[in-house]
Amino acid sequence: MKKKKTFGLLLKDNMMVLLLIVLLAVFGVLCPIFTGRSFISLANLMNVLGQNAYLFIIGVGITFIMLGGAMDLSTGFILSTVGIVMALVDGKVGNFLITFIVGIGLAIILSGFNGVMYSWLRVFPFIITLGMQYCLNGASYLLSGGMTRTFQGLSPWFKTLGGYNIKFIGNSYLKSGVVVAIVMVAIGSFILNKTYFGRNVYALGSNPDAVALSGVSVAKMRIAIFAIAGFFFGVAQVVNIGKIGAVNNSMGIGAEFTVMAGAMLGGIKMGGGGGKMSNMVIGVLIIAVLNSGMNFLNINQYWQYVALGIVLLFAVSFDVMQTRTAENAAKKVMGSAPK
Amino acid sequence: METKQPVLSLKDIRKVFPGVVALDNVSIDFYPGEVHALIGENGAGKSTFIKTITGAHAPDGGTITVEGDCYTAMTPLIARQHGIECIYQEFNLIDALSAAENICYGQKLGKLVNQKKMNKIAQELFDDFGVDINPETPVRELTPGHMQIVEIAKAVSKDAKILILDEPTAPLSIAEVEILFKIVRRLRDKGVAIIFISHRLDEVFELTDRVSILRDGIYITTLNTKETNRAELIKNMVGREMSATFPPRNAQIGDVCLELKNLTGNGVKNISLKARSGEVLGISGLVGAGRTEIMKVVYGAEKKQWGEVYINGKLANITSPHDAMHKYGICLIPEDRKREGCFLSETISWNTVYNVLPKISHLGVVDQKEEGRIADFYGKSMRIKAPDLKRTKVFTLSGGNQQKVVVAKAMAVEADIVIFDEPTRGIDVGAKYEIYELINDMCEHGKCVIMITSDMEELLGMSDRIIVFGEKCLAGELEKNQFSQEKILDLASSSQNDIGA
Numbered sequence: 001m002k003k004k005k006t007f008g009l010l011l012k013d014n015m016m017v018l019l020l021i022v023l024l025a026v027f028g029v030l031c032p033i034f035t036g037r038s039f040i041s042l043a044n045l046m047n048v049l050g051q052n053a054y055l056f057i058i059g060v061g062i063t064f065i066m067l068g069g070a071m072d073l074s075t076g077f078i079l080s081t082v083g084i085v086m087a088l089v090d091g092k093v094g095n096f097l098i099t100f101i102v103g104i105g106l107a108i109i110l111s112g113f114n115g116v117m118y119s120w121l122r123v124f125p126f127i128i129t130l131g132m133q134y135c136l137n138g139a140s141y142l143l144s145g146g147m148t149r150t151f152q153g154l155s156p157w158f159k160t161l162g163g164y165n166i167k168f169i170g171n172s173y174l175k176s177g178v179v180v181a182i183v184m185v186a187i188g189s190f191i192l193n194k195t196y197f198g199r200n201v202y203a204l205g206s207n208p209d210a211v212a213l214s215g216v217s218v219a220k221m222r223i224a225i226f227a228i229a230g231f232f233f234g235v236a237q238v239v240n241i242g243k244i245g246a247v248n249n250s251m252g253i254g255a256e257f258t259v260m261a262g263a264m265l266g267g268i269k270m271g272g273g274g275g276k277m278s279n280m281v282i283g284v285l286i287i288a289v290l291n292s293g294m295n296f297l298n299i300n301q302y303w304q305y306v307a308l309g310i311v312l313l314f315a316v317s318f319d320v321m322q323t324r325t326a327e328n329a330a331k332k333v334m335g336s337a338p339k
Numbered sequence: 340m341e342t343k344q345p346v347l348s349l350k351d352i353r354k355v356f357p358g359v360v361a362l363d364n365v366s367i368d369f370y371p372g373e374v375h376a377l378i379g380e381n382g383a384g385k386s387t388f389i390k391t392i393t394g395a396h397a398p399d400g401g402t403i404t405v406e407g408d409c410y411t412a413m414t415p416l417i418a419r420q421h422g423i424e425c426i427y428q429e430f431n432l433i434d435a436l437s438a439a440e441n442i443c444y445g446q447k448l449g450k451l452v453n454q455k456k457m458n459k460i461a462q463e464l465f466d467d468f469g470v471d472i473n474p475e476t477p478v479r480e481l482t483p484g485h486m487q488i489v490e491i492a493k494a495v496s497k498d499a500k501i502l503i504l505d506e507p508t509a510p511l512s513i514a515e516v517e518i519l520f521k522i523v524r525r526l527r528d529k530g531v532a533i534i535f536i537s538h539r540l541d542e543v544f545e546l547t548d549r550v551s552i553l554r555d556g557i558y559i560t561t562l563n564t565k566e567t568n569r570a571e572l573i574k575n576m577v578g579r580e581m582s583a584t585f586p587p588r589n590a591q592i593g594d595v596c597l598e599l600k601n602l603t604g605n606g607v608k609n610i611s612l613k614a615r616s617g618e619v620l621g622i623s624g625l626v627g628a629g630r631t632e633i634m635k636v637v638y639g640a641e642k643k644q645w646g647e648v649y650i651n652g653k654l655a656n657i658t659s660p661h662d663a664m665h666k667y668g669i670c671l672i673p674e675d676r677k678r679e680g681c682f683l684s685e686t687i688s689w690n691t692v693y694n695v696l697p698k699i700s701h702l703g704v705v706d707q708k709e710e711g712r713i714a715d716f717y718g719k720s721m722r723i724k725a726p727d728l729k730r731t732k733v734f735t736l737s738g739g740n741q742q743k744v745v746v747a748k749a750m751a752v753e754a755d756i757v758i759f760d761e762p763t764r765g766i767d768v769g770a771k772y773e774i775y776e777l778i779n780d781m782c783e784h785g786k787c788v789i790m791i792t793s794d795m796e797e798l799l800g801m802s803d804r805i806i807v808f809g810e811k812c813l814a815g816e817l818e819k820n821q822f823s824q825e826k827i828l829d830l831a832s833s834s835q836n837d838i839g840a
Contacts, residue, residue, distance in 0.1 A: 206683070214660060214664075
């Protein structure tokens with residue numbers, strides 16, 4: 001009896017890992033049947049990781065924002081603007097270090113500005129980051145001369161950081177972007193789990209009133225969280241540019257929804273107060289596998305949206321059910337009814 | 340009046356909550372055309388009684404007879420059908436809609452929204468009340484007094500036969516109170532039964548015909564207002580048996596360590612008091628009298644308007660809770676532990692060290708060994724019952740153990756002045772005793788404990804001195820040999836104009 005219970009708990013805690021394994025198994029069986037090529041070969045899986053490396057780095061930033069009880073709709077447009085600016089600076093100056101510093105700095109400033117507005121106005125960041133989204137959408141095109149423009153011939157360092165293929169086992173390659181993503185996830189986890197600042201991120205998402213009464217400045221914390229997220233957004237765009245080898249205005253746009261969906265799927269609570277970096281990683285992995293698996297099977301893009309939506313709704317219902325069960329269990333009184 | 344049939348009659352109403360008997364066989368009759376006051380201390384069972392009438396709570400025993408129909412429990416729908424309307428302290432209006440729309444909300448006036456008809460209904464009611472409110476004004480632009488009149492108009496337009504007013508005068512100015520009373524009297528003359536709950540005894544004498552007294556969930560008596568006096572009411576409201584025992588304390592009372600001089604802010608005016616090391620200073624007063632509010636000013640969580648705070652004789656400039664805790668050694672254990680006190684979704688040790696994180700961090704990295712040590716120390720000394728301090732999340736704990744976590748979190752700061760807001764609210768008897776022992780322990784270690792409490796037994800049993808708050812100001816101070824329930828209640832229930840400035 002007891003053993004069964006622990007197994008149940010294990011299953012509950014790792015539901016999303018299970019979902020990932022199921023997805024891999026499904027594609028593993030279906031792909032060879034329909035296309036004659038294997039989906040779960042090391043080469044292909046490494047490729048899936050390499051294509052999506054930048055999403056994990058964005059995910060680190062989004063995780064900070066979500067754990068702190070906020071959200072960000074402007075991420076994709078921060079990426080796009082930062083990309084254009086880096087391409088322009090790279091073309092003018094030709095020094096990667098300067099380009100890098102300007103790009104990351106701009107990402108920190110733009111995202112940090114979201115944090116400043118959030119702290120100042122104290123309204124839910126939905127509207128603030130939506131405003132930012134519009135501004136940056138315009139700014140990105142204004143910077144590229146009022147039209148969609150593709151910049152090529154960028155500094156080779158971009159490729160080194162994002163798109164360089166390192167020989168791995170057999171005929172598989174490890175993309176340099178994956179290494180950067182692993183480092184970023186590690187840094188993010190370290191900050192969240194081990195530092196004073198990380199504690200405050202959780203505290204803020206869990207109970208901002210108690211944070212204020214404990215003498216920690218809620219406003220400063222919020223600005224810092226958005227600024228740190230900005231750093232990760234900047235790095236993500238560098239990796240993304242390296243992978244593609246060029247910059248244009250639409251690069252990065254829409255990534256915020258993929259990543260937020262992934263984070264929620266993995267178990268990061270909307271509105272803050274719970275979740276780990278590993279949850280985000282699992283969630284984004286699920287979405288990455290789902291997308292590339294369906295691509296592999298040549299499934300129409302629109303069906304892919306439908307599938308993604310269904311998975312997300314499933315994850316939300318699962319999470320809500322779990323919370324409700326826990327709440328109901330907490331309300332239960334020990335003992336039996338009096339006769 | 341006695342020849343009339345009661346419109347509402349409650350008989351042997353009993354309601355039990357886990358661990359408390361909230362109402363114990365209460366029987367009261369209410370007659371049409373009378374204003375009936377319901378009084379009692381904090382926690383006497385008034386709210387539960389009202390909720391039984393409106394159908395928010397189902398009683399565990401007894402019957403409710405309304406207009407001749409007998410029920411064992413009301414539902415909000417049945418209550419409404421019998422014309423029972425309750426106006427709570429928090430207004431139940433829709434801010435964005437006009438006064439008229441609010442009044443007619445939920446009533447069918449034909450198939451479509453009929454603005455003209457609504458305005459006409461509202462205007463007639465306001466004319467009848469003799470008040471000048473434009474029915475088209477959005478509610479959010481009205482004063483609290485006018486909002487309340489809209490609430491009453493809403494109830495009257497639904498043909499209320501029994502109108503319950505739960506502390507209606509609390510948010511009103513003196514002029515607005517006059518208007519309210521005029522309206523209440525007019526409704527009474529029309530045959531409405533009015534149940535009037537108030538902490539202000541002078542209002543009870545001014546407005547009501549009869550007065551019923553509850554104490555600890557027990558019905559004490561009903562008196563004709565004309566034939567009684569303030570002292571008799573107070574005697575009936577208190578007179579409770581002191582049954583709880585309190586652990587003995589051997590603390591040396593030392594020098595004044597906290598002094599407030601004319602401290603003003605957060606809506607509370609000119610508070611001066613002294614607290615000594617090793618003593619428990621009890622702070623009493625009705626809910627909303629400004630006890631918590633002024634302590635938040637002391638703690639730096641709310642802005643000070645004027646006045647001074649002295650710590651150990653030195654003028655202190657406390658501008659944030661951070662200053663209070665780390666510079667001046669003051670900690671505050673808030674009354675609402677779930678909202679302000681702790682992080683429910685985190686573990687016990689996580690919560691315990693939260694306030695001292697800067698001290699146990701090196702270059703921003705938390706020393707987890709030190710965290711374990713501190714959590715262990717306080718977990719043991721507070722006797723927090725949990726399987727694993729590092730793993731157990733706070734929301735899984737009982738109320739008493741949650742409170743201990745909040746206390747541990749505050750104690751970890753090692754402050755000398757501890758402000759305890761409602762230390763034992765919502766926790767069971769055994770855990771209460773343990774909290775009292777903790778308080779004693781703090782005093783024996785020379786700390787100064789300021790205890791805000793609405794629990795009369797706790798106040799009398801634990802305090803060395805008692806400060807009583809009136810409405811947003813100081814009403815009086817009692818030394819141990821002057822302690823009496825009557826005196827405290829008398830001070831607390833006098834209204835602002837009685838006390839003066």
